[in-house]
Each structure stands twice: as C-alpha cells, then as structure tokens.
Amino acid sequence: MSKTNSAVKKPSKMKSASKKKTLMLTTMVLPGAIWLLLLRYLPLGGIIMAFQDYKIYTKAPSFINNLKNSAFVGFKNFKFLFATSDTWVMVRNTLGYNLVFIVLGLVISVAFAVMLNEVTHKFAAKTYQTLMFFPYFMSWVVASYFLQAFLDPTRGLIPHMQSNMGVTVTDFYNNTKPWPFLLVLCNVWKNTGYSVVLYLSAITGIDASQYEAASIDGASKWQQVLYVTLPHLKTMIIILFIMNVGKIFNADFGLFWNVPLQSGPLYPVTQVIDTYVYRAMTTTQNYGMSTAAGLVQNIVGFVCIMTANTIVRKVDPDSSLF
Amino acid sequence: MAKSQAMGGRKRRINAVSVPTEIIIHIVMILFCLLCIVPFIFVIIISFTSEESIRALGYSFVPQSLSTAAYKVVFDLGEMLYRAYFNSFYITILGTVLSVLVCVLYSYALFRRDYKYRTFFTFFSFFTMLFGGGLVPTYIVCKQLLGLSDNYAALIVPLLVNPFNFIIMRTFFASSVPEELIEAASIDGSGEYNTLFRIIVPISKPGIATIALLNALAYWNEWYTAMLYVPNDNKHIPLQYLLMRLQRNVDNLKKMAAQMGAEASKMMKDMPSQSMRMALVVMVVIPIAFAYPFFQRYIIAGLTVGSVKG
Numbered sequence: 001m002s003k004t005n006s007a008v009k010k011p012s013k014m015k016s017a018s019k020k021k022t023l024m025l026t027t028m029v030l031p032g033a034i035w036l037l038l039l040r041y042l043p044l045g046g047i048i049m050a051f052q053d054y055k056i057y058t059k060a061p062s063f064i065n066n067l068k069n070s071a072f073v074g075f076k077n078f079k080f081l082f083a084t085s086d087t088w089v090m091v092r093n094t095l096g097y098n099l100v101f102i103v104l105g106l107v108i109s110v111a112f113a114v115m116l117n118e119v120t121h122k123f124a125a126k127t128y129q130t131l132m133f134f135p136y137f138m139s140w141v142v143a144s145y146f147l148q149a150f151l152d153p154t155r156g157l158i159p160h161m162q163s164n165m166g167v168t169v170t171d172f173y174n175n176t177k178p179w180p181f182l183l184v185l186c187n188v189w190k191n192t193g194y195s196v197v198l199y200l201s202a203i204t205g206i207d208a209s210q211y212e213a214a215s216i217d218g219a220s221k222w223q224q225v226l227y228v229t230l231p232h233l234k235t236m237i238i239i240l241f242i243m244n245v246g247k248i249f250n251a252d253f254g255l256f257w258n259v260p261l262q263s264g265p266l267y268p269v270t271q272v273i274d275t276y277v278y279r280a281m282t283t284t285q286n287y288g289m290s291t292a293a294g295l296v297q298n299i300v301g302f303v304c305i306m307t308a309n310t311i312v313r314k315v316d317p318d319s320s321l322f
Numbered sequence: 323m324a325k326s327q328a329m330g331g332r333k334r335r336i337n338a339v340s341v342p343t344e345i346i347i348h349i350v351m352i353l354f355c356l357l358c359i360v361p362f363i364f365v366i367i368i369s370f371t372s373e374e375s376i377r378a379l380g381y382s383f384v385p386q387s388l389s390t391a392a393y394k395v396v397f398d399l400g401e402m403l404y405r406a407y408f409n410s411f412y413i414t415i416l417g418t419v420l421s422v423l424v425c426v427l428y429s430y431a432l433f434r435r436d437y438k439y440r441t442f443f444t445f446f447s448f449f450t451m452l453f454g455g456g457l458v459p460t461y462i463v464c465k466q467l468l469g470l471s472d473n474y475a476a477l478i479v480p481l482l483v484n485p486f487n488f489i490i491m492r493t494f495f496a497s498s499v500p501e502e503l504i505e506a507a508s509i510d511g512s513g514e515y516n517t518l519f520r521i522i523v524p525i526s527k528p529g530i531a532t533i534a535l536l537n538a539l540a541y542w543n544e545w546y547t548a549m550l551y552v553p554n555d556n557k558h559i560p561l562q563y564l565l566m567r568l569q570r571n572v573d574n575l576k577k578m579a580a581q582m583g584a585e586a587s588k589m590m591k592d593m594p595s596q597s598m599r600m601a602l603v604v605m606v607v608i609p610i611a612f613a614y615p616f617f618q619r620y621i622i623a624g625l626t627v628g629s630v631k632g
Binding site for chain 2: 021029131137142144155157211254262277290297
C-alpha cells in the first residue's frame with residue numbers, strides 16, 4: 001500500500017470504526033431502552049385517563065379504543081378526589097408515616113452504626129450486623145405472618161397473655177390505636193439493618209488517624225462523633241435524605257397492604273395514597289380517579305425531589321444528587 | 323490502632339469507649355438483634371407445635387407438645403406446593419439472569435465516555451426515577467397492550483429493569499475498570515461485545531454478583547406483580563403470593579387445592595391449619611436463610627462501592 005493511499009483512507013476508516021462502535025454500544029443499550037420505552041414511557045400517555053371519564057368501549061374493547069372513545073371531563077376527577085374525606089386521611093397518613101420513617105430511620109441507623117463501630121469485639125460486631133440485616137431479606141408478606149404470631153386475636157402471643165392475666169384482650173386487627181406505633185416498628189425492623197450497613201461502611205472509611213489526633217487533643221468520644229464522624233457522613237445523609245424526601249408521597253405499599261392484613265376497620269390509620277389507588281382501581285374500577293390520584297402523587301413527588309436537590313446544590317454543591 | 327488489635331482482643335484500643343459505655347452498647351445491640359430474629363424463631367416453633375397445644379396455649383415459645391403434622395400437610399399439598407416452589411425458582415433464576423444481562427449491557431454503554439449517546443440514555447433511564455405514569459396507566463399498558471397477564475412473562479418482565487441498578491453498576495465499572503484497558507483492547511482489534519464479555523465482565527464480578535443477588539432477592543420476594551397480573555391463575559403464582567392468599571383465610575387453600583386436583587377431602591379433614599400456615603412461611607424463608615450468609619457478604623461489599631454518588 002502506497003503512502004498517499006493510506007493517508008487518504010485513514011480518516012474514513014476511523015470514521016467507520018467510530019460509527020461501528022456507536023452502533024455496537026447502541027445495541028447494548030437497546031434491550032433496556034426498549035423496556036423503559038414500553039413500561040415507563042408508554043404509560044405516560046395513559047395519564048390522559050386522569051382527565052377522562054374512562055369507560056370500556058364495548059364495541060371493540062382495547063386500551064387505545066377505550067381512550068379514544070372516553071369523554072374528556074377536564075379536572076372533574078381531581079375535584080372528586082379532593083372532595084372526598086378519604087383524600088385528607090390518605091395524604092396525612094402517607095406524609096406522616098414517611099416523615100417519621102425518614103427522621104427515625106436516620107437517627108436510629110446513624111446511632112447504631114456509630115455504636116457498632118465502637119464495639120471492640122470484632123466477632124460480636126459482625127454478628128450484630130448480620131442479625132440486624134436479616135429482616136431486610138424478608139418480604140412484607142412473610143413479615144405479616146411474623147406479626148400475626150404475636151397479634152392474632154385468638155392464638156397470638158399478646159392476646160393470649162392478656163387473657164391469661166385477666167386484662168381486656170386487644171383486638172389488634174380491629175383497633176386503630178396501636179397501628180401507628182406498629183407500622184413504625186415494622187418499618188424500623190425491616191430497614192434499619194440496610195441503612196446501618198451503608199453508614200457503617202462510610203464510617204469505617206474514615207481515616208483512623210483523625211480520631212487519634214482528636215483524642216490526643218482531648219476530644220471526648222462524644223465530641224469525636226460530633227466533629228469527626230458526623231461531618232464525614234454528611235454527604236451520605238444528605239443523599240439518602242433527598243432520595244427519601246423525593247419519595248415522601250410514595251408509601252411502601254407492602255407495609256401498608258400486607259402487615260395490617262387489609263383489615264377494613266384499620267383504614268383510617270393504614271390507608272395511604274398507594275393503597276388507595278390500588279383499591280380504587282381494583283374494587284370500584286374508577287380508572288379516571290385513580291389515575292388522577294397517581295398523577296397528583298407523581299407531580300408532587302417530582303416537585304419535592306427537585307426542590308430538595310436544588311436546596312442541597314445551593315448549600316453544598318458536592319452533595320447534590322444531580 | 324492496628325498494633326493494639328494485633329496484640330489480642332483483650333487489650334483495649336487506646337481510643338476505645340469506656341467499659342460501661344461498651345456494655346450499654348452491647349445491651350442495645352443485643353436487644354435490637356433479638357427483635358430482628360426472634361419473630362422468625364417464633365414462627366419456626368409454631369410450625370412444630372401440635373394443634374392441641376395451639377388450641378390450649380395459643381402460639382407459645384414453650385408449647386405443650388411438638389408435632390411435624392404441619393409439614394406433612396404442607397407436603398401433602400403436592401402439586402400446588404411444588405408448582406409454587408417451581409414457579410418461584412423459575413422466576414427467580416430466569417429473571418435474575420435476564421435482568422443482570424440487561425443491566426450490564428446498559429450500564430456498560432453508559433460507563434463508556436466515548437459513547438456518542440451516553441448523555442441521552444443516561445437521562446432516558448434517570449428520568450423514569452423522577453416521574454412516571456403511575457400505577458393505573460402502567461397496569462393497563464402492561465396487561466392490555468403488552469399482554470402481561472396470566473403468564474410467566476408477567477412475573478418477570480415488570481421487574482426486569484431498575485434504573486437505580488444501572489447507576490450502581492456504572493459506578494462499579496467506573497471504580498474497577500481502567501479506561502486504558504478498553505483503549506488497549508480496541509487497538510488490539512477486540513470488538514465491543516468481545517471486550518465487554520471477555521475482559522470487563524471477569525474483572526467486574528463482585529459488582530455483577532451484587533446486582534444479581536439484589537435482583538434475585540427482589541424476584542424471590544415478589545408478590546406485587548403476581549397480585550396485579552396473575553391474581554387468579556393458580557398455575558403461575560409464586561410462593562409469596564400463595565402465602566399472601568392464606569393471610570386471613572385458610573379456606574382459600576381448600577379451594578385452590580381442589581382446583582389443582584389434590585386429594586382435598588383426605589387432606590382437609592384434620593388439617594392443622596394454624597401451624598400449617600407457619601410451616602409454609604418457614605419453607606418460604608428457608609432458601610433465603612440458607613443463602614443469607616453468602617448474600618449479605620456480597621450485598622454489603624456491593625453497597626459499599628455502589629453507594630458512591632452516581
């Protein structure tokens with residue numbers, strides 16, 4: 001091959017090589033992209049239902065035909081949604097529980113991670129970590145049985161003990177009072193181990209010399225936690241916080257659905273937006289209104305996460321999520 | 323600090339907490355660990371409790387008499403139980419393999435700085451974490467347009483992609499794969515797929531294992547997609563959903579067993595229904611409990627790296 005020839009060919013060769021690379025990498029993205037397109041982007045079109053009196057088009061029932069032939073009703077679904085007293089209850093429950101979960105989860109997990117880091121006996125520390133991570137691997141269905149073992153009205157441990165002691169037996173699955181506490185307990189039970197692992201890994205990443213320096217300067221253990229450990233955890237705490245705040249309108253469906261065994265009398269304290277949407281969709285088949293509820297939930301969630309991220313970016317640009 | 327540790331466990335670190343404080347820490351930890359593990363132990367005990375003892379004492383940590391009757395009945399469920407077990411394993415294995423494959427492919431392309439559409443596809447997946455159509459449109463699209471109803475696909479496809487895993491995986495690649503390696507491979511004339519599967523995947527095994535285990539756990543514990551897409555189809559339901567149906571009502575089991583052609587009449591006569599449900603719970607948890615030590619090591623290792631900002 002002569003010199004001039006190769007000099008002419010080279011750029012075009014490189015170009016085709018880079019084209020081929022782009023093509024190959026695009027084929028890699030494709031399976032995931034198609035999934036996202038079909039299962040995440042396509043449903044965005046279904047948001048139209050929130051503004052419709054969605055009805056099955058009996059002549060040729062299919063999603064597209066139903067959409068085409070359902071009448072537009074503007075914001076009627078939203079008006080109905082906010083007119084019901086259920087709405088206030090489920091918004092209160094969703095926000096209230098999530099707020100408690102976020103704050104309590106943060107405090108308990110950080111505290112446990114700090115404590116676990118101080119355990120001198122390494123085997124004990126490992127064992128504690130292993131045991132407290134266990135519930136994270138259980139589904140809410142299984143967890144509901146665990147709780148039933150203690151609360152079942154006729155055979156459960158607690159009602160049985162109550163009747164043995166001659167105290168009035170608590171009918172747990174019909175009594176709303178204990179549930180706010182029980183649901184928080186279940187959430188802490190299941191998720192603490194996971195966050196402890198996260199925080200602990202961040203703590204063990206801190207250079208030991210910093211603690212030694214602090215201790216030589218006369219800092220107490222408590223001061224070391226305040227001035228060395230917590231500042232190091234700041235980024236992680238902020239990231240997890242933003243993510244949780246962004247999801248503050250999304251409840252953990254399994255917890256609120258399975259753990260109270262879908263007991264009707266408990267709805268005032270267990271109904272959250274997610275369970276409401278599911279119930280509205282399956283029992284009353286009110287697709288328009290349940291889509292509207294889901295849409296409000298998503299818009300508010302979107303605004304929440306954007307706001308949280310913007311605030312964080314202003315305060316500490318390195319900690320922001322995007 | 324390392325020195326004092328090497329000198330033996332008894333010698334305390336210079337900067338350790340005081341002994342009373344450490345004792346308090348141990349007490350708090352032990353109490354919380356008991357809270358985490360005792361419910362499972364309790365359920366195991368109940369599953370081995372005889373029906374008479376349950377009638378007399380209720381669920382108790384110290385039952386009057388033990389019995390394996392519950393497990394006998396569970397195994398007598400025959401076809402229905404095996405089917406649910408098979409479904410759970412099938413969905414978990416196939417789902418994990420597919421979801422890991424999709425995840426590795428997608429996140430590898432996102433990891434490549436020289437990929438032309440990197441920014442677009444990063445946003446394409448990230449956006450879905452911020453905003454979505456909600457349950458109802460997703461349900462209708464899946465069921466009516468995509469045909470995800472009463473089949474295995476309905477239990478596998480909805481969990482196939484998790485954009486968060488893309489971020490974790492991409493971070494893994496970024497932290498374990500030097501970019502020169504890819505350049506070197508491409509100069510040597512290695513194709514993109516060859517580079518990925520022969521060079522990148524072998525050195526990213528810990529990361530892939532983490533994603534695989536997280537996905538396997540999600541598939542094994544799945545009841546939500548079953549509730550949505552195969553609610554009345556006994557042929558495809560996984561264990562978790564079977565269990566969910568028995569939450570309030572053991573009678574469901576009779577109906578279902580009859581539909582599956584089990585010897586219902588024989589089985590249902592003196593069914594130890596209470597301990598039986600708990601036996602079923604134990605059998606759902608057992609595979610996780612066995613895999614758990616292995617699981618948690620990888621997941622902890624994975625979370626430690628993956629938790630880095632995406």
